[in-house]
Amino acid sequence: MISVSNIKIGDKHFIPVQTMLKNPVWEIDKTLEKIRKLENIGCDILRITIPDMQALEGLKEILKVTKIPIVADIHFDYRLAIASVEAGVHKVRINPGNIGDKNRVRSVIDCLKKHGTPVRIGINKGSLPKHLKERYKDPIRVMIESAKEEVGYFEEAGYNNIVLSFKSSTVMQTIAVNRLAHREFDYPLHIGVTEAGDLIDGTVKNSIGIATLLQEGIGDTIRVSLTAPEEEEVKVGVKILEALGMRESRVEIISCPTCGRTQIELAKLGQQVKALAEGKRFYKNLKIAVMGCVVNGPGEAGECDFGIAGGKEQSILFKNGEKLKVIKNNCIMPEIEQLLTEYYEKD
Secondary structure, eight states, rough: EEETEEEEESSSTOOOEEEOSSSOOOOOOHHHHHHHHHHHTOOOEEEEEEOOHHHHHHHHHHHHHOOOOOOEOOOHHHHHHHHHHHHTTTTEEEEETTTTHHHHHHHHHHHHHHTTEEEEEEEEETTTHHHHHOSSSHHHHHHHHHHHEEEHHHHHHHHOOEEEEEEEEHHHHHHHHHHHHHHHHHHEEEEOOOOSSSSSHHHHHHHHHHHHHHTTTSEEEOOOOOOOOOHHHHHHHHHHHHTSSSOOEEEEEEEEETTTTTSSHHHHHHHHHHHHHHOOOOOSSSEEEEETTTTTSSSTTTTSSEEEEOOOSSEEEETTTTTEEEEEEHHHHHHHHHHHHTTTOOO
């Protein structure tokens, strides 16, 4: 188990959710605004790419004010890894395929040891050392051997404050390589499917890959890679953990898929309810139902704290499986807002 500031990686009772900043870190105001939002929706660790000195200066400013643990993502220039550690970053991520030769890696290790900073060695199928690709045909074996080679440099220097990640854009390769890595290495694993695509494709791929591995006891922290805003990555990651029972849901909203009986704009209503509950603090974990007709609610949503069964002009409001009253549809959101206030966490 390793510590990234106040977050533990390797504690099976808590799987941290990570994302990566998608704007240049030197956009300070924008970065800080994103960090506040990300912390509020369940992000535990934020990775930031540091490609040049301008980014390094931005990183220094962010480290002065943010509480969320920050990981410096380094490619090509090992000196930026050293400078990031010296600036107080909480972890460094390097890629064996492009960080440089053994001497450069040793310089980074010496700095990490001096400051007690952990490292993630990120092995991606798309950027593997040339000499290993020439030696082995199987890309999974190349990834494992690449990790062994890189980890060897660190262990030779007496350093084992390491997290490993093995990622592919192919779901089954990601699962296979992590299964093998789990057997081969005694280090925490950061898991996820890389370059997974947009919100829909990426969510499906990561849900399958991450959930499969976590169910097998493989994986200690997750990142859902999406061609979508950082918030979406965190939301999907949190939802995966909630679905697996590995993180308690603050607010769970269930809704029916609708059918020909539905006479209300259910998708829109569900989004409004979700937005209303988001960011609020409640004294218990809430389960809210947004149903399209009386067939699905309240009967099938009887375990929910409260909910709505929509109709053409009027809808049924129910609580704990019991009908409260019939209301006009233009009163739905005010009524739900009022119900939510009953569960607010008291100061």
